[in-house]
Amino acid sequence: MANNEDLFKKIISHAKEYGFVFQSSEIYDGLSAVYDYGQNGSELKKNIKEYWWKSMVQYHENIVGLDSAIFMHPTIWKASGHVDAFNDPMIDNKDSKKRYRADVLVEDYLAKIETKIEKEVKKAVKRFGESFDQEQFVATNPRVLVNKEKIENIKNRLYPAMDNNDLAEIKKIIEDLEIACPVSGSRSWTKVRQFNLMFSTQMGSLSEDANEIFLRPETAQGIFVNYLNVQKSGRMKLPFGIAQIGKAFRNEIVARQFIFRMREFEQMEMQFFVKPGEEIKWYEYWKEARMKWHLSLGIPKSKFRFHNHEKLAHYANAAADIEFEFPFGFKELEGIHSRTDFDLGAHQKFSGKKLQYFDPEINESYVPYVVETSIGLDRTFLAILSHAYSEEKLEDGSERVIMKIPPVLAPVKVAILPLMKKDELPKKAREIMDVLKVDHMCQYEEKDAIGRRYRRHDAIGTPYCITVDHQTLEDQTVTIRDRDTMKQERIAIEKISGIIAERLKK
Ligand code: ATP
Numbered sequence: 001m002a003n004n005e006d007l008f009k010k011i012i013s014h015a016k017e018y019g020f021v022f023q024s025s026e027i028y029d030g031l032s033a034v035y036d037y038g039q040n041g042s043e044l045k046k047n048i049k050e051y052w053w054k055s056m057v058q059y060h061e062n063i064v065g066l067d068s069a070i071f072m073h074p075t076i077w078k079a080s081g082h083v084d085a086f087n088d089p090m091i092d093n094k095d096s097k098k099r100y101r102a103d104v105l106v107e108d109y110l111a112k113i114e115t116k117i118e119k120e121v122k123k124a125v126k127r128f129g130e131s132f133d134q135e136q137f138v139a140t141n142p143r144v145l146v147n148k149e150k151i152e153n154i155k156n157r158l159y160p161a162m163d164n165n166d167l168a169e170i171k172k173i174i175e176d177l178e179i180a181c182p183v184s185g186s187r188s189w190t191k192v193r194q195f196n197l198m199f200s201t202q203m204g205s206l207s208e209d210a211n212e213i214f215l216r217p218e219t220a221q222g223i224f225v226n227y228l229n230v231q232k233s234g235r236m237k238l239p240f241g242i243a244q245i246g247k248a249f250r251n252e253i254v255a256r257q258f259i260f261r262m263r264e265f266e267q268m269e270m271q272f273f274v275k276p277g278e279e280i281k282w283y284e285y286w287k288e289a290r291m292k293w294h295l296s297l298g299i300p301k302s303k304f305r306f307h308n309h310e311k312l313a314h315y316a317n318a319a320a321d322i323e324f325e326f327p328f329g330f331k332e333l334e335g336i337h338s339r340t341d342f343d344l345g346a347h348q349k350f351s352g353k354k355l356q357y358f359d360p361e362i363n364e365s366y367v368p369y370v371v372e373t374s375i376g377l378d379r380t381f382l383a384i385l386s387h388a389y390s391e392e393k394l395e396d397g398s399e400r401v402i403m404k405i406p407p408v409l410a411p412v413k414v415a416i417l418p419l420m421k422k423d424e425l426p427k428k429a430r431e432i433m434d435v436l437k438v439d440h441m442c443q444y445e446e447k448d449a450i451g452r453r454y455r456r457h458d459a460i461g462t463p464y465c466i467t468v469d470h471q472t473l474e475d476q477t478v479t480i481r482d483r484d485t486m487k488q489e490r491i492a493i494e495k496i497s498g499i500i501a502e503r504l505k506k
Contacts, residue, residue: 004327004328005327005328005484007327007386008258008326008327008328010387010389011327011385011386011389011406012238012258014389014459015041015258015385018040018403018459018460018500019038019039019040019041019460020037020040020041020044020385021035021036021037021038021040021041021258021259022035022036022037022038022462023035023036024036027131028457032255032263033252033255033256033261034262034263035258035259035262035378038069038348039411040380040411040412040460041411043411043412043441044381044384044385044405044409044410044411045377045381047265047408047409047410047411048377048381048384048409049245049268049377049379051297051408051409052245052268052293052375052377052380053065053245053268055293055296056241056243056268057091057243058268060241062099062236062237062239062240062241063240063241063242063243063270063272064230064234064236064240064241064242065242065243065244066222066223066226066230066241066242066243067244067246068219068222068223068225068244069222069225070215070246070247070249071203071213071214071215071216072213072214072216072221072222072225073213074211074212074213074214075350075351076221076347076350077198077214077221078350079343079346079347079349079350079351079399080221080224080343080346080347081219081314081315081346081405082198082214083196083198084161085314086196086197086198086217087195087196087197088101088103088190088194088195088197089101089102089103089162089167089193089194089195090102090192090193090194090195090219090253091105091171091174091189091190091191091192091193092189092190093181093183093184093186093188093189093190093403094186094188094189094190095181095184095186095188096181096183096184096186098181098183098184098312099253099254100181100253100254101171101253101254102167102170102171102174102192103162104169104254105153105174105179106158106173106174106179108175109154109177109179110151110154110155111430113150113151114149114151115232116147117138117144117147117148120143120144120147121134121137121144124137124141128307129430139267142200154173154177156175157169157172158173158448159310159311161173162171162311163311165194167191167192167193167194168191168192170192171189171191171192172434174189174192175187175189178433185479188262188281195253196251197217197250197251197252197253198214198215198217198249198250198251199214199215199249199250199251199263200212200213200214200215201213201214209487215249216246216247216248216249217249217250218248218267218269218374219244219245219248219267219269219373220269220271220343220374221343222244222246223242223244223269223271224271224343224344224347224370225347225351226242226260227242227271227273227344227368228355230242237356237360238274238275238359238368239272239273239274239275239278239282240272240273240275241270241271241272241273241281242270242271242273242372243268243269243270244268244269244270245266245267245268245269245377246266246267247264247265247266247267248264248265248266248267249263249264249265250263250265251263257326257328258382259378259379259381259382260326260328260331260378260379260382261502262378265377265378266376266377266378267374267375267376267377268374268375268376268377268380269372269373269374269375270373270374271339271370271371271372272286272370272371272372272373273357273368273369273370274368274369274370274371275359275366275368275369276341276367277369278339278365278369278411279318279340279369279370279371280317280318281318282338282371283318283336283337283338283371284485286307286336286371286373287320287336290322290334290336290373290375291304291306291322294322294324294333294334294506296427297384297406297409298406299383299384299387302325303321303324303325303383303387304322304323304324304333305323305325305330306320306321306322306323307320307321307322307330307332307504308320309321309400313337313420314342315337315339315340315342315343316337316338316339316340316342317338317340318328318337318338319335319336319337319338320335320336320338321333321334321335321336322334322335324379324383325388326382326383327386327420331379333376333380333383333428334373334374334375334376335373335374335375336371336372336373336374337371337372337374338369338370338371338372339369339370339371339372340369340370341367341368341369342368342372344367344368344370345367347394348367348429350447355367355416360474365389367395368482379438384405384406384409385403385405385434387404388403388404388405388461389401389403390402390404400455400458400459401455401458401459402458402461402483402484403458403459403460403461404483405461405463407463407464407503407504408504408505410460410461410462410463411455411461411462412442412460412461412462413441413443413462413463413464413500413504414436414440414441414443414462414463414465414466415442415443415444415445415453415457415462415464415465415466416429416430416432416433416442416443416444416445416466416468417429417444417445417446417450417453417454417465417466417467417468418446418467418468419450419467419468419469419470421446421447423470423473424473425468425469425470425473426446427470428468428472428473429444429446429468430444432466432468432478432493434494435497436466436496436497436500439497439501440497440500440501440504443457443462450467453465454481454486457483458483461483462483462485463482463483463484463503463504464476464480464482464500464503465480465481465483466479466480466481466496467479467481467488471490472493476492476493476494477490477491477492477493478490478491478496479491480496480499480500
């Protein structure tokens with residue numbers, strides 16, 4: 001664990017040093033859980049958005065985009081349930097004065113028991129080798145069974161307490177489990193209180209006619225309230241989807257783990273409208289499709305897992321998370337939810353406007369059901385960053401830090417480097433740069449020894465370095481260096497663009 005913490009710290013400082021992520025308002029000592037993306041971070045973020053948009057909108061004839069406003073009519077948040085139910089139970093430790101999400105304290109406790117079970121299984125695998133029957137072991141081993149029962153008992157108390165808003169019971173669970181504050185080690189807790197996560201502000205110039213409005217806590221509602229506009233103007237037929245990328249705001253109680261939990265963040269959401277009764281089929285379809293998307297970026301399968309929800313939100317009849325193994329453990333990266341007709345039904349009721357779809361196949365109108373895929377852009381960024389970061393020992397004994405960002409997402413695709421700053425090499429390199437930059441994000445660099453320039457580009461994840469040397473002036477060839485293998489090949493200048501385009505497709 002200590003190693004992973006170390007690794008996480010290294011990733012955070014690397015992200016700052018190389019212009020990926022800065023603390024917001026840093027010169028004023030920062031603003032908690034708000035971050036800015038630097039020159040390389042903003043490129044990576046933009047590339048992730050494009051990759052998502054292409055796969056969701058461009059490659060699906062029946063999915064279209066939307067860019068709805070952050071400010072919306074306040075009644076929308078009443079209808080969606082956010083005004084009344086977008087709460088987290090919070091609790092303070094009296095000694096450390098630290099604030100926690102009460103349910104997360106219990107969930108973390110559960111995760112510890114899970115880890116115990118996993119350790120038990122690992123030990124048994126070692127002991128029994130090939131003949132090991134995991135299913136039977138988990139079903140019969142007394143220590144595993146005791147721990148499983150513990151988990152069940154806790155869940156059977158926590159989930160109903162959360163559903164019924166029973167804050168006293170949540171406090172009691174924390175007391176009964178003797179959960180201590182991770183900072184002070186003390187068990188002196190305040191009462192559990194509900195905390196609404198929406199930020200609000202005033203709209204209107206005069207205070208008398210000011211109206212309280214909210215900063216959207218999710219982009220989904222902008223899609224729901226526009227569903228009929230898009231359906232009619234785009235003559236969309238069910239099933240069809242609307243995708244949107246945009247900012248969302250949540251006044252998170254505990255904001256930690258860098259860009260994993262932010263107060264201002266970005267979501268990439270797609271709401272897929274289907275015929276009632278077909279939602280589970282589509283829910284399964286999107287679960288698979290979204291997992292494939294993650295794997296298409298070349299991150300190993302073992303880094304991802306599904307977490308099917310046992311406790312469903314008020315709007316869902318099936319829900320799962322795709323979790324990623326961050327340096328601090330498996331955590332939610334994306335949610336896939338079958339939201340039924342809850343949202344459209346509620347907006348129909350609160351607005352008094354019909355949000356029905358006329359189905360020409362059966363000559364009937366109905367409110368469609370919705371399957372949602374909702375992924376955090378910043379969490380995807382963090383997943384890619386933490387998987388990409390690696391330290392390598394080279395044959396000559398030196399070390400390099402390399403960001404193995406999938407080439408298609410890399411902030412800079414090609415570095416153009418004259419071997420030396422003389423003999424017309426810079427001029428030739430600039431000529432090459434001027435052609436290449438039309439199609440690819442390029443960077444020209446002539447300062448420092450070539451080896452140091454290669455290292456700098458390894459550290460930001462540039463997949464290809466083109467070096468212009470004296471031979472270039474003679475025979476119009478350059479070397480192309482691959483970030484991961486460090487192998488160099490000599491190729492003709494006229495072939496560079498095609499070769500890079502081809503490799504970026506992989
Ligand atoms: P969590 O349980 O971690 O708070 P959630 O279940 O509330 O997340 P959703 O409401 O399902 O999250 O939001 C969809 C996605 O938006 C999440 O999977 C996550 O990637 C992203 N997301 C949610 N909250 C934040 C946040 N505070 N900072 C960054 N990304 C977030």
